Amino acid sequence: MLTKKQLDLLEFIHKRVQRDGVPPSFDEMKEALDLRSKSGIHRLITALEERGFIRRLAHRARALEIVKLPDAMMNKTGFTPRVIDGDKPDSIPTAALHVDNGAVELPMMGRIAAGVPIEAISEVSHNVSVPQSMVGAGDHYALEVKGDSMIDAGINDGDVVVIRETSVADNGDIVVALVEGHEATLKRFRRNAGSIALEAANPAYETRVFRDDQVKVQGRLVGLIRTY
Numbered sequence: 460m461l462t463k464k465q466l467d468l469l470e471f472i473h474k475r476v477q478r479d480g481v482p483p484s485f486d487e488m489k490e491a492l493d494l495r496s497k498s499g500i501h502r503l504i505t506a507l508e509e510r511g512f513i514r515r516l517a518h519r520a521r522a523l524e525i526v527k528l529p530d531a532m533m534n535k536t537g538f539t540p541r542v543i544d545g546d547k548p549d550s551i552p553t554a555a556l557h558v559d560n561g562a563v564e565l566p567m568m569g570r571i572a573a574g575v576p577i578e579a580i581s582e583v584s585h586n587v588s589v590p591q592s593m594v595g596a597g598d599h600y601a602l603e604v605k606g607d608s609m610i611d612a613g614i615n616d617g618d619v620v621v622i623r624e625t626s627v628a629d630n631g632d633i634v635v636a637l638v639e640g641h642e643a644t645l646k647r648f649r650r651n652a653g654s655i656a657l658e659a660a661n662p663a664y665e666t667r668v669f670r671d672d673q674v675k676v677q678g679r680l681v682g683l684i685r686t687y
Contacts, residue, residue, distance in 0.1 A: 571604060572644045607663075620684075
């Protein structure tokens, strides 16, 4: 039987992976559970692993697989096991992605900056296959990540992100943002009193703040694919 904190953490990880396609950082877990240090998160993860709810993948510090959910959460959310991987490999091949049955083809629109913004994405370079379960209603496209400003959100240089087309976003969403009509970047979205902040998930990068008329949301992150 899980404690309330263990259940809260498991539910938080599950919801964030379902929403963003990538795991929350340890700092986000700590904040969500109102803990004073990340050591408390480590203890909770260890307890969940010992009880068979999650599995840590060897030699990768923040790579977890949700193995099962308690019956109460299963009834509320449904569940398909998936890997949440926050570690950065030494090298990531750029070969085409191959996905098994239940795949859909999405246009690869080029590269998106997870760092200093690059020129806006405008042309389809090729198609990639992604799991059907990763996409829902609406139009989707894929982008290759360039840069390391989102590594604490589990998004590494060379990853492929799956984006649902939308022009609106909630605070905390990871979005494709078009800045001043010609620069595209992948960042966490925050709106506040007429301004929009585009937050990195890497302390080496500063948050950039713009007037709300300078930023247009072009999509929201719904999934991530990594090749090795």
